[in-house]
Amino acid sequence: MPVQETLSSWEHLLETVRSQTTARRVRRPGQSPSTAPIPISLQKLTPGEKPSVLLYRDTNSWCPFCERVWFALEEKGIPFETEFIDLSNKPQWYLDLVPTALVPAAKIDGKLIYESKDILLALEERFPEAPLLPQNPLENAIARQWVEEAETNGFKDAAYNFLRHPTTDAHELADLQATFEAKLDLLEQLLENYPGPFFVSSFSLVDLMYSPHLDRLAANLPVYRNYTIKGNPRFPRINAWFDALKHHPAYHRVRSDSTTNHLLLRRRWGVEPIGNPVPLDDEIAQTSHHRAETAERLSDNHDVAIGDILKNSGAQVLAINGDDTPIRDAIDWHLRLLADYLLHGNSTPLPWGRIGGKDNSDPLVAAVGAITLAYVRNRICAPRDMSAGAATAFRHAADTVLSALY
Numbered sequence: 001m002p003v004q005e006t007l008s009s010w011e012h013l014l015e016t017v018r019s020q021t022t023a024r025r026v027r028r029p030g031q032s033p034s035t036a037p038i039p040i041s042l043q044k045l046t047p048g049e050k051p052s053v054l055l056y057r058d059t060n061s062w063c064p065f066c067e068r069v070w071f072a073l074e075e076k077g078i079p080f081e082t083e084f085i086d087l088s089n090k091p092q093w094y095l096d097l098v099p100t101a102l103v104p105a106a107k108i109d110g111k112l113i114y115e116s117k118d119i120l121l122a123l124e125e126r127f128p129e130a131p132l133l134p135q136n137p138l139e140n141a142i143a144r145q146w147v148e149e150a151e152t153n154g155f156k157d158a159a160y161n162f163l164r165h166p167t168t169d170a171h172e173l174a175d176l177q178a179t180f181e182a183k184l185d186l187l188e189q190l191l192e193n194y195p196g197p198f199f200v201s202s203f204s205l206v207d208l209m210y211s212p213h214l215d216r217l218a219a220n221l222p223v224y225r226n227y228t229i230k231g232n233p234r235f236p237r238i239n240a241w242f243d244a245l246k247h248h249p250a251y252h253r254v255r256s257d258s259t260t261n262h263l264l265l266r267r268r269w270g271v272e273p274i275g276n277p278v279p280l281d282d283e284i285a286q287t288s289h290h291r292a293e294t295a296e297r298l299s300d301n302h303d304v305a306i307g308d309i310l311k312n313s314g315a316q317v318l319a320i321n322g323d324d325t326p327i328r329d330a331i332d333w334h335l336r337l338l339a340d341y342l343l344h345g346n347s348t349p350l351p352w353g354r355i356g357g358k359d360n361s362d363p364l365v366a367a368v369g370a371i372t373l374a375y376v377r378n379r380i381c382a383p384r385d386m387s388a389g390a391a392t393a394f395r396h397a398a399d400t401v402l403s404a405l406y
């Protein structure tokens with residue numbers, strides 16, 4: 001199929017998109033994950049200076065406890081390095097280093113700390129600037145108590161029992177829901193104590209303790225339990241709290257998108273959805289900086305993406321006599337079309353049904369294209385590969401290109 005010439009090269013796409021966005025990540029050739037985010041504060045270091053914080057976190061960026069610490073580091077603007085730990089095959093040196101063998105752990109000035117809550121408190125101690133605990137002594141003591149209680153008040157257990165407990169028994173589910181709602185009521189009451197949308201009078205560690213969990217629950221409960229937190233009139237303060245979080249740029253850097261949360265629950269925890277995925281947020285998907293970020297990611301990391309699609313999507317079975325060159329080319333072409341569409345939006349005329357369908361001159365290209373777009377749409381994982389906003393833009397664009405072509 002001679003369509004290859006009609007699309008820009010990867011080099012050209014990358015150059016164009018990089019003039020439109022400052023979003024970048026570090027490449028990690030041959031490693032997992034294949035790229036890593038660059039902390040917002042890294043430019044505070046002088047050339048050659050090592051950050052005083054090293055964060056050990058999970059390779060997939062799924063862990064809500066790691067997210068707490070990452071959120072704090074970004075919110076406080078602390079430069080840090082990350083070491084990724086593969087939780088399905090933890091290295092011996094990590095087992096030797098960290099008594100719990102869990103992530104997150106951190107080294108602060110070389111001193112090991114583990115347990116997310118203890119890391120948060122240690123960061124506060126070492127980096128008192130941009131504080132995440134109130135200055136007022138009484139309020140400070142209350143905030144510290146609520147940080148402790150976030151671990152001991154049974155909220156997490158009630159929440160994940162309701163979300164993940166393997167039952168279809170209506171009475172059991174109703175009980176689990178009632179227990180969870182009682183815990184949400186408690187949070188609702190806590191949020192009443194201070195003016196403003198957060199637990200205490202300013203954004204604090206208490207918010208960080210809850211946000212990764214509440215985010216996952218708000219995304220997944222509608223799909224897995226037909227239960228909504230967002231928009232639920234019983235929880236006006238929790239809803240105002242979600243709205244206020246959106247004003248924190250660090251939150252957008254560290255959070256997952258809803259689709260990542262949905263897929264993770266199904267694939268990692270084996271929970272069966274009872275509803276369909278929540279539709280992608282059109283406004284987020286059309287935001288130009290999200291589109292540019294995801295086009296940059298795709299253009300910069302296309303070699304790894306193509307290798308992954310070839311290996312894991314099933315497309316390789318279409319290779320004729322073991323030659324996968326035409327498949328690789330077809331994947332490459334469809335990804336460039338996707339990047340071009342992300343970059344130029346509707347001014348990129350999509351080939352509208354000309355690739356797929358009965359009249360198609362090369363059914364192999366059509367089949368590989370359909371597989372490619374469907375596969376990458378759900379392969380992207382936020383924030384492992386890109387921010388949540390960029391992931392939403394990516395999935396939306398893949399849907400659009402796929403439905404135009406086939």
Ligand SMILES: N[C@@H](CCC(=O)N[C@@H](CS)C(=O)NCC(=O)O)C(=O)O
Nearest residue numbers: 063064065087102103104115116117
């Ligand atoms: N209480 C711990 C919980 C950490 C935790 O459960 N981490 C999980 C990932 S989300 C983990 O390391 N799992 C690996 C394992 O269980 O072996 C904290 O707050 O840091």
